[in-house]
Amino acid sequence: MLNYIWLSLIVIGILVAVGNDVRDEVQNTYRNGNTFGAKVEIKKSSPGAIQVWEGDLVVPVGAFNSFYGVQSADTVIHQPVAITVLANGTPSISLLIGEATPAFWKQMAKGASSKEKLTGKLKALTLSPEGVPMSVQFVLEPIRFLKMKAVTQAALDIAGTAVNIALGLIGIMALWLGVMKVAEEAGLLKVLTRLLTPITKRLFPDVPSDHPAVGAMIMNIAANMLGLSNAATPLGLKAMEELNKLNPKIGTASNAMVTFLAINTGGLVLIPATAIAVRATVGSANPGIIIGTSIVGAACATIAGVVASKILQRLPRYNKPDSTPSGAEVSNG
Amino acid sequence: MADLFRSIINIISIFAIPLILLVFLSWGFFKKVKVYEVFVEGAKDGFNTAVRIIPYLVAMLVAISIFRASGAMELLSMALSPLTSLIGMPPETLPMAIMRPLSGSGSLGIMTELMKTHGPDSLIGIMASTMYGSSETTFYVIAVYFGAVSIKNTRHAVPVGIIADVVGMLAAAWIVNLLFG
Numbered sequence: 001m002l003n004y005i006w007l008s009l010i011v012i013g014i015l016v017a018v019g020n021d022v023r024d025e026v027q028n029t030y031r032n033g034n035t036f037g038a039k040v041e042i043k044k045s046s047p048g049a050i051q052v053w054e055g056d057l058v059v060p061v062g063a064f065n066s067f068y069g070v071q072s073a074d075t076v077i078h079q080p081v082a083i084t085v086l087a088n089g090t091p092s093i094s095l096l097i098g099e100a101t102p103a104f105w106k107q108m109a110k111g112a113s114s115k116e117k118l119t120g121k122l123k124a125l126t127l128s129p130e131g132v133p134m135s136v137q138f139v140l141e142p143i144r145f146l147k148m149k150a151v152t153q154a155a156l157d158i159a160g161t162a163v164n165i166a167l168g169l170i171g172i173m174a175l176w177l178g179v180m181k182v183a184e185e186a187g188l189l190k191v192l193t194r195l196l197t198p199i200t201k202r203l204f205p206d207v208p209s210d211h212p213a214v215g216a217m218i219m220n221i222a223a224n225m226l227g228l229s230n231a232a233t234p235l236g237l238k239a240m241e242e243l244n245k246l247n248p249k250i251g252t253a254s255n256a257m258v259t260f261l262a263i264n265t266g267g268l269v270l271i272p273a274t275a276i277a278v279r280a281t282v283g284s285a286n287p288g289i290i291i292g293t294s295i296v297g298a299a300c301a302t303i304a305g306v307v308a309s310k311i312l313q314r315l316p317r318y319n320k321p322d323s324t325p326s327g328a329e330v331s332n333g
Numbered sequence: 334m335a336d337l338f339r340s341i342i343n344i345i346s347i348f349a350i351p352l353i354l355l356v357f358l359s360w361g362f363f364k365k366v367k368v369y370e371v372f373v374e375g376a377k378d379g380f381n382t383a384v385r386i387i388p389y390l391v392a393m394l395v396a397i398s399i400f401r402a403s404g405a406m407e408l409l410s411m412a413l414s415p416l417t418s419l420i421g422m423p424p425e426t427l428p429m430a431i432m433r434p435l436s437g438s439g440s441l442g443i444m445t446e447l448m449k450t451h452g453p454d455s456l457i458g459i460m461a462s463t464m465y466g467s468s469e470t471t472f473y474v475i476a477v478y479f480g481a482v483s484i485k486n487t488r489h490a491v492p493v494g495i496i497a498d499v500v501g502m503l504a505a506a507w508i509v510n511l512l513f514g
Contacts, residue, residue, distance in 0.1 A: 001491040002475070009396040017403035147403055154402035155395050162390040166383050174379030179357055181375025182368055186361035226346045231353075237382055237481040244482040252486040253479065258493055261478055265434075265471040265494045266501065271342045272466025278445055279462055284453035288339050290463045296508045297467025301501025308496040312489035 017147035024146065030108055031068060032142035035123055038063070039135045040081060049087045053133055057081040057095065070104050077102055083122065083133055091122035093138045111146040169233065176234035180216060189215025203263075203306065204256045206246065213242030217260055224264065227273045236264060255313045262309045266302030269294065382481050389480025393472055397435045406431060421514065422460070422506040425451065429461045430502040434471035434494065441465065460509040468501045 024030065042055040057079040064070075064077055080096040095101070095118040097109045105118060112118050124137040183189050193200065193214040200207070200214050207213055216239035223232035239260060247254045272294045279287035312318060361368045400406070406428050413431075414424040422430070425447060432440040444465045451457040471494040479487055 001489075002487045005491060006392065006396050009400040012405050013396075013399035013401075013403040016405040016408060017399075020404050150402040151399050154398040158394045158398040159391050162394045163387055166387045166390055169383040169386070170380050172379075173383050174376035177378050177382075178372035178374075178376035179354065182361040182366055182371050183357045184375075185366045185371050186357070186364040188357060188360050223349075226342070226349055228346060228349055231350060233477065234379075236478060240478050240482045241378075241382070244484075247482075251484060253484050253488045253490055257479075257482075257484070258488060258490045261474065261490050262493050262497055264478070265469045265474050266497050267467065267469030269466065271339060271346070272462075274441065275444065275462040275466035278441070278465075279448065279453045279458075282445065282448045282453050284448075284458070286454065288336065289454075290459060290466050291339060293459070293463040293505065293508045293512065294466030297463055297501050297505035300504035301468060301497045304500035305493055305497030309489065309493045312492060315489070318488045 013151060017151045020147045021145045025144065029068075030111075030143040030146075031140075032144070033139060034067075035137050035139050036067060036120075037124075037135065037137040040083070040133050041078075042132045045132060051085040053083045055081060056100075057136075064102060064104075068104055072102050072104055079105070083125070083136065091125060092119060093122050093136060094119045095140075107146070108140075108143045111143045111149050112141060172230050173234045173237065176231060177238060180219070180235070180238050183215070184212050192218055203259055206254065206256050207243065208246075211242065211246065213239055213246065213256075216242055221263060221268075225268055225270050227269050227271055236260075255309070258313065259306060259309045262305030263302055266298055266305045268298040268302050385483060386477050386480040389476045393476035397439075397472060401432075401436060401439055417506075420503065420506065421510045422503075423457050425457050426460050426464065426506070429464050430506075433464055433468050433502070434498040437470040437473060440470075456509065456513055459513050460506060463505045463509050464502055467505050468498060471495070471498055 028034075038057050038059045040053075040055055040057055042053045044054040046052040046054075057077070059077040059079065061072070061075065061077060065072060078100050079102070080098055080100065082094050082096065083091065084094075085091045095105060097106055097116055097118070101109075109115060109118050118140050120138040120140040122136060122138050125133050126135045128134045180189075189212055190210050193210060196214075196218055197209045200218070201209050204214070204217075216235055220232055220235035220239050223229075223235055240257065243254060243257050243260065244250070246256070271291060275290060275294070276287045279290070358368050358372075361371070409431055410424065410427040414427055417427055417430075418424060429440060429443045429447065432443055444461045447461040448458040453459075453462070475487060475490055475494060479485075479490070
């Protein structure tokens, strides 16, 4: 199943990106080759062999929207701009991407040769009597394959992020594995597990109720419920390692592992701290109002997950003996 | 009532880790465990576990980020919206429901955006934050947890995770409609 989903995410992603790029090309979404005209307000002139003017491109929002066929911004656009005339007389224009830049140009800049600016060829330049530009007509560099570029960038960036996430786990992993080892040697986990044996015996019938895996799972679920994600992940991984010691087929998930994962992905949290924090930041009158609804949602998800794991684990397709041959099982015949 | 509950849980959360450290380590000391040596012995595995996760995490996150960057989410939301509007789930919250099991940071961004656009106390705002609060990033959990023990054949874990997510999202939509609709 994971094979299909994994491949579908990649294939659908790339095909949709190609489709979107083709559509943009056919509709000329980014108006490649079209001439854009606007007034300029020059704030700084640097005369010399290479003449540079800096200032704002002033575009009424209606003109911008009708040129690109978009709905954006509700005021006059003041886009920082630099006009350069080289010694041989070649004029060029660049729109510097910043706070004041309309969202559509920001989006276009993601596919431009430089991420910080959109460059273009100057078609016409109207000078004031003082020799300062008053209005310009220009054609921006062609923007193509925006989605394909985004897909490439995303794939390369996230591969690095994945390593950072894993390396970031080393420290807290070490801390909790150390604490758990002490608890194990002291027999503390056994005391903890004895209290919850009636529940854990039903959830994980294949796991002996005094096994260290049970202790680690209880600690993980408790940490998750309290929202201590720094502790929950290391404890969960410890639990997986303990469950793996009971796993007859190395490399293949056991029933207990899937049930444990179902409880984990259900995400039962008493206080959804992140969601509450974001609600408070965006100015909610009552950020905590979602506590009750979140508990209901997560409880339903957890129950559904556990029930589904108990039903699906019986299906023949998930019990093929040869699904992943481990070293010991490979025979010569 | 909700405020009292919240402050109790907050206090427990703040004290939990220091208390666990204190109780576990001193209990070990009383039981004659060589606490420092045993701690270090256990902590040694932290590095191996973290490094073992890397290939699984790269595989999973790359696929998800390609899917996100392509704009496939918008297409999927459009295709599913007639179905979900039947059960009273506003189409605006659909990208949230789809993104939640795939990406933690992605769904956080969608939730923030929805609340900024529609207001945090609107039906959409409450539903989006309930959806965020009532679920985990399923595919991340699967990659990390199975990666740590080098499990490649996940058997029924993915269908179970998806069933749990669908039920969770529908339950969130139902309860929010019931209480705030």
